[in-house]
Amino acid sequence: MLNVSIPSNATRPALPAWRWPPADCPRPDPLAGFFDRSAAVMRFQPNDEVFAEEDAADAVYRVVDGVVRQCRFTEDGRRQIGEFHYAGDMFGLEAGRRRTASAEAVTPCRLQVVGRSQLLAAAREDSALASALWQASCDELHRVQEQLFLLGRACAAERVLSFLQATAERLGTPSVVDIPMSRQDMADHLGLNIETVSRTITQLRNEGAIRLEGARRVRLCEDDLMVA
């Protein structure tokens, strides 16, 4: 079980990390193929806006390299980051005609861009592409539902540890994470404030669940994944 100080009244299991790539993801990836054939490439610097809430949702993106965050704001300045997108992720495909969230570069990044109607037309011709699109939506839904559990029912230590593990998995480096985003980004993704994220990381370090090799580099210790 988690060795870190999660409220003492209950035995709390480690949360399952997101699986990436999904076991049943078909290879070679028709989405990658389509973007490689058809997309233009754009570059963005950190904090550049890729698109804003309410913009026309007429383009679809795929990350070549770098990291993108998807977020929503309230008028009083609260921000919720729904998802981070990494190399290989598609994002920005929506059913409605307007964006329901904005997207911003976290790190310098290159994005492939295609027209939404172009992608949908190709999917109509190519059932492998259509099924990859559907698979991608479902994967996204599952990640968001995992996130929902985290925000609704997990304490700060669980949220942070789970995030670090998921990010490590996603980046393909199971035992070390080079965290690409700021503490503030982590906080707005995890529904915490920046000081709580920082304190929680310190606490996880003190309890031996992680080791810090610089503020943006964390080594995950093995026993985090164990269940008692």
Place this chain on the structure above:
Amino acid sequence: MLNVSIPSNATRPALPAWRWPPADCPRPDPLAGFFDRSAAVMRFQPNDEVFAEEDAADAVYRVVDGVVRQCRFTEDGRRQIGEFHYAGDMFGLEAGRRRTASAEAVTPCRLQVVGRSQLLAAAREDSALASALWQASCDELHRVQEQLFLLGRACAAERVLSFLQATAERLGTPSVVDIPMSRQDMADHLGLNIETVSRTITQLRNEGAIRLEGARRVRLCEDDLMVA
């Protein structure tokens, strides 16, 4: 703005309620047609399990009447309710072969059931059906992202009020809600505990944002939606 006692340091806008049905939802509904033609009907009593996490995901459901909750559990007994499904909602279509959440009846209900492969085969033949399926997934994703904001960044009063407004909209009764689920269900959906939900409802009543006409019936007062 919200008149209810949300932390006093900031001006917090009312959260937008989910739109239902979505403005661009095509009519007549090809999904409804397909289920009406092809589905068997099953009945469930409150708390009956429709399917469990890890079950084979080989059936797809549509609510005829009643309410269904979709939930995930941890070993230590925490529960997160992702979504409630009402009359007309499809649920249970997944990309993977296993359920990632369980579904349970909240009220007595009747559900239409079809085989997953049957639905997908029909969608391959009928592009209107395919597009309705995609639309439904996207709508679900948007609702979940709204929920994500609520759990990550909204205080108890905002969560409860937003939930009541959304439920009223969803049930087609904009000013009165007949809440179909228990306080515990609300709590597990909103990431609160049952006592906090109860206290928050009392507080909203005291502040005039709602009126109670029985524990399960709430009248929403107009000025909840106003922005100062």
Place this chain on the structure above:
DNA sequence: CGTACCTTTGACATTTCTCAAGTCCCGTGG
């Protein structure tokens, strides 16, 4: 009309947030 369950309330504990200072790191320019 009694019983079981759901809801509300109270008192107190815990977690997380807020505000205010540090500290660290890194690039820049002397």
Place this chain on the structure above:
DNA sequence: CCACGGGACTTGAGAAATGTCAAAGGTACG
């Protein structure tokens, strides 16, 4: 090479929100 500045990160102390435990009301249904 080293001082400097600025941003990011960390830490502390106290406040606020939410959770926990316990018990009292309500309500529905046999």
